[in-house]
Amino acid sequence: MSFLQFPHRRLPARCTSAGGSVLLVMLLVVLMQIVGVPLASAHMATQAQNSASHTANTFPFNVGSTDVQRLRNVIHNSQLAPTVKVLATSPAFIDQFPLVPSGIKALFPNATGLVTVVRGNRDDSTSDTVTLDVQNMPPNITFTIFLIELANKPFGNVEYVADLTTRGDGSGETIFRLISFLAFAMDARNPGTSVDGEGLTSGINLEHLGMWFSSLQDAQKVLNNDTLTGTIFDGGNPPLHAGPQAMTDGQTAPVL
Amino acid sequence: MFRHISSHPARPSSLPGRPAIALLVIVLLALLLSACDSPFAGTQNPSQTTHVATATSSKLIFPTTPPPLRVPTFDTTGQIAPTVKVLSSVDPTLIVQFPLFPASIKSLFPKASGLVTVFQNPVANDFDVVTVDVQNMPPNVKFTVFFVELSAKPFGHAEYVGDVITRGDGSGESVFHLITFVAFAADNRHPTTSSDQTGDASGIQLEHVGMWFDGVDPARQVLKNPAIPGTPFDGGRGALHAGPQAMTDGQTLPVI
Numbered sequence: 001m002s003f004l005q006f007p008h009r010r011l012p013a014r015c016t017s018a019g020g021s022v023l024l025v026m027l028l029v030v031l032m033q034i035v036g037v038p039l040a041s042a043h044m045a046t047q048a049q050n051s052a053s054h055t056a057n058t059f060p061f062n063v064g065s066t067d068v069q070r071l072r073n074v075i076h077n078s079q080l081a082p083t084v085k086v087l088a089t090s091p092a093f094i095d096q097f098p099l100v101p102s103g104i105k106a107l108f109p110n111a112t113g114l115v116t117v118v119r120g121n122r123d124d125s126t127s128d129t130v131t132l133d134v135q136n137m138p139p140n141i142t143f144t145i146f147l148i149e150l151a152n153k154p155f156g157n158v159e160y161v162a163d164l165t166t167r168g169d170g171s172g173e174t175i176f177r178l179i180s181f182l183a184f185a186m187d188a189r190n191p192g193t194s195v196d197g198e199g200l201t202s203g204i205n206l207e208h209l210g211m212w213f214s215s216l217q218d219a220q221k222v223l224n225n226d227t228l229t230g231t232i233f234d235g236g237n238p239p240l241h242a243g244p245q246a247m248t249d250g251q252t253a254p255v256l
Numbered sequence: 257m258f259r260h261i262s263s264h265p266a267r268p269s270s271l272p273g274r275p276a277i278a279l280l281v282i283v284l285l286a287l288l289l290s291a292c293d294s295p296f297a298g299t300q301n302p303s304q305t306t307h308v309a310t311a312t313s314s315k316l317i318f319p320t321t322p323p324p325l326r327v328p329t330f331d332t333t334g335q336i337a338p339t340v341k342v343l344s345s346v347d348p349t350l351i352v353q354f355p356l357f358p359a360s361i362k363s364l365f366p367k368a369s370g371l372v373t374v375f376q377n378p379v380a381n382d383f384d385v386v387t388v389d390v391q392n393m394p395p396n397v398k399f400t401v402f403f404v405e406l407s408a409k410p411f412g413h414a415e416y417v418g419d420v421i422t423r424g425d426g427s428g429e430s431v432f433h434l435i436t437f438v439a440f441a442a443d444n445r446h447p448t449t450s451s452d453q454t455g456d457a458s459g460i461q462l463e464h465v466g467m468w469f470d471g472v473d474p475a476r477q478v479l480k481n482p483a484i485p486g487t488p489f490d491g492g493r494g495a496l497h498a499g500p501q502a503m504t505d506g507q508t509l510p511v512i
Contacts, residue, residue, distance in 0.1 A: 185415070187405075202490070
């Protein structure tokens with residue numbers, strides 16, 4: 001039976017109001033649907049966040065993290081520089097420390113750098129991931145990055161790890177993957193030993209990080225100083241073609 | 257009222273009902289459309305469509321043939337190991353490959369093999385990409401990877417690059433991002449020079465690659481020789497705790 005043939009003749013009169021009600025309800029439904037999608041998304045996001053926080057609160061980070069605890073003890077015992085921040089994760093850990101201007105300080109006093117090292121599970125990871133972010137540096141210049149024995153002159157033993165080329169606004173970043181926390185220099189004919197956070201180790205630990213002008217000419221131009229002399233801080237031909245140190249962690253105690 | 261209306265059954269019931277039903281149908285259609293529309297709207301990328309339309313209208317033509325390959329110049333001094341293969345690659349990339357051979361593990365793992373692939377974009381390069389692939393190695397063992405001055409004893413200066421952990425079938429691989437072709441060791445207090453593929457350069461060139469057991473205990477176990485002495489070829493965890501060299505490029509002339 002069709003609704004149109006419904007025998008109650010009073011009903012159609014009501015149908016107008018009932019139809020209006022239905023229309024209103026439908027419009028409300030449509031409106032709610034339109035408004036409800038983002039609301040639902042927001043609700044779901046909130047739920048997800050709550051769930052994440054719940055997970056984060058219950059996940060056993062920090063509790064059994066021997067590496068993080070070890071590092072914190074190392075910092076507490078002044079074996080790591082006070083500028084080093086060890087973030088709480090496990091079984092990996094994240095180590096952050098700033099770089100400050102050295103050779104560029106007079107002309108680029110606001111230059112800043114942040115080094116972030118992610119080290120995976122000691123038993124499973126095969127390298128560390130190092131991210132280096134800089135701001136307010138000389139623009140459009142290539143800098144070399146070295147792991148070094150000493151943060152300041154004479155720098156001692158060094159290891160060339162990567163380059164960073166700044167943009168026109170003086171910012172830049174690079175990411176590289178290699179051994180950083182346990183980096184050391186040695187001549188296997190006479191390896192020697194040194195002490196790090198874990199005690200006696202082979203070779204000479206490279207526990208600092210610095211950036212150098214890859215080109216002496218760039219440095220002379222940027223720093224308006226023709227008397228600057230070449231340094232060893234870049235690879236390849238010719239020798240001593242690099243410029244002075246631009247950024248340093250500036251610490252006496254290790255940062256790596 | 258009811259009766260009065262019921263005396264005119266057809267008209268009063270149909271006239272007010274039809275608009276209501278029409279409205280209901282429209283609302284339902286609107287509801288359906290809005291329900292169907294959202295996911296489509298969510299998955300469609302307007303910019304993509306515009307881009308396609310633009311591309312079609314501007315009739316962009318894309319290449320249909322592969323880019324030409326060339327064998328780039330790697331060594332200008334003629335002093336590179338015969339095992340090194342410079343691959344044909346698209347300009348400006350440089351891809352170099354060379355094998356690794358078993359050293360101390362040769363008697364027990366004669367089929368052990370390794371392949372090192374180094375990728376470089378010499379134009380825009382923050383680091384080189386090094387892939388180490390091994391097969392038929394001692395299973396479930398961690399090896400360290402070093403750049404070294406000499407491929408065989410006494411190895412000379414060394415740089416700890418990363419690790420490779422083999423699987424149960426003796427295979428494994430690792431990827432590192434770091435300066436490779438111009439890697440060198442130096443003590444800035446006593447800088448020296450040496451020759452690499454481009455001529456004289458600062459420091460002592462590290463032009464060979466080797467792999468070592470990361471622990472002397474696993475080495476003794478795998479090689480069934482409790483008399484194996486410790487070596488410095490791993491960082492941290494006490495001096496001379498690493499095992500003997502497992503794989504080497506075995507060359508006198510440089511491979512990187």
